[in-house]
Amino acid sequence: MRAWETTGGAGRVDRIRLTRRGTPTPGIGELLVRVEVCGVCRTDLHVADGDLPVHRPAVVPGHEAVGTVVDAGADVSRFSPGDRVGVAWLRSTCGRCRWCRRGAENLCPEATFTGWDADGGYAELVTVPAAFAYRVPDALPSEQAAPLLCAGIIGYRSLVRSELPPGGRLGIYGFGASAHLTAQVALAQSAEVHVMTRGSGARRLALSLGAASAGGADAPPPVPLDSAIIFAPAGELVPHALEAVERGGTVVLAGIHLSDVPRLDYQRHLFHEKRLTSVTANTRADGDELFRLAAALSVRADVTTYPFEAADRALTDLAAGDVTGVAVLSVG
Incomplete structure (x- = not known):
């Protein structure tokens, strides 16, 4: 598959590069998702520029991905192949600490994040724990759903x-x-x-x-x-x-x-x-409520679409302040 990865080229046009990688394999409790679109978030820029030092070298950015489930690991019952899902910034939490137990999972010290700890949506395929994937309403176009997954x-x-x-x-x-x-x-x-x-x-x-x-x-x-x-x-x-x-x-x-x-x-x-x-990250309850409100209130993102091959240009435009509204990569 094709994927963009960080290079450490902080502040330059070569902050990410397009590569070819093997198809990822979903682990226990995970989904494999074929990415349709991925939002371009300022956090991606901070990761690529080193403001947020990467937790993995050459990590694939992107945490506003919408796509279709194509495979699942063991112990997945919530989603099936063909379902449209959203992949957001919060990827996992421990579920045991005092913050998780009181409903503040966004403060979990063991939380991991898409596009920082694990490869994200600037790729043709991405994995996500099924427990942290969002079901995207049928009435919501993918390019509108993607920005909701972090910016929203x-x-x-x-x-x-x-x-x-x-x-x-x-x-x-x-x-x-x-x-x-x-x-x-x-x-x-x-x-x-x-x-x-x-x-x-x-x-x-x-x-x-x-x-x-x-x-x-x-x-x-x-x-x-x-x-x-x-x-x-x-x-x-x-x-x-x-x-x-x-x-x-x-x-x-x-x-x-x-x-x-x-x-x-x-x-x-x-x-x-x-x-x-x-504000630190979000809880899954925040995302569920936002999806409900967005539909009820007819919230619409002002979208500028970039081809997948131009992800580096999208980040450069974002850094220069040349993006009005949101930028979205058309992946597949």
């Missing part, structure tokens, strides 16, 4: 953790894949959304989706905010967001990687019970 799930978890009050004012910093999906969910739930982002195309997309305002990345919003989510991997935005939220407001850091946060002033940024919190 992380955005949804960030929105929940923002504790936005009903009808509240939500600030969104950065407006890429995850943010434009999250905005749609928030708007459908009657939030007033204000977007701060550097790209003019992203600002136009935000306004077209119904945002009340869209300004520069470090510009103050036109009104005080109840909550804010920072999707951009830019720590310098944290003080701006904390100043923008009102008393008792929450600022959520949605990224797996963030540049250094500048020194905060307690009185200006944190006093009056303002909260600063992060």
Whole structure:
């Protein structure tokens, strides 16, 4: 099969390379999936560029894969060949630790991740534990389902953790894949959304989706905010967001990687019970709920499709800020 693998070429166009590999064999409890499409996530870029050092040399990136089950290992009863499934970032957890037992499996110290610990969806075939695969609804096109598997799930978890009050004012910093999906969910739930982002195309997309305002990345919003989510991997935005939220407001850091946060002033940024919190991966329950909401609320990704052979160009465009909405690889 053909697959893209990381090279350690951080920040260059050769950060990944196209290779040929043998067909993977599904282990006990695993599915073998023929990939149809795979979303291109900023986390893939962080892995390829070394911001998140790879857990396996020459790992295949990609954790927003949708495809068809073609084979299964022993002890699989949940799926059958021909079923369409989604392969997401969270690949496995121990199921025994105190975090798993209390429903916070995203914090499991033994968790493994697709496209980081194990080969992912920038390939014609991928394996996934059946317990961590998602059944994709028939009515949802594959190119729409793929971005939900990470960008959508992380955005949804960030929105929940923002504790936005009903009808509240939500600030969104950065407006890429995850943010434009999250905005749609928030708007459908009657939030007033204000977007701060550097790209003019992203600002136009935000306004077209119904945002009340869209300004520069470090510009103050036109009104005080109840909550804010920072999707951009830019720590310098944290003080701006904390100043923008009102008393008792929450600022959520949605990224797996963030540049250094500048020194905060307690009185200006944190006093009056303002909260600063992060998001770590997701639980399977988050994904199940997001798939249900996406269908009910008609959430639609703004998709730019790249041929499988152009995965390196997709990452380069993403790094340059030249992707509006989400990028998706057409694999098979």
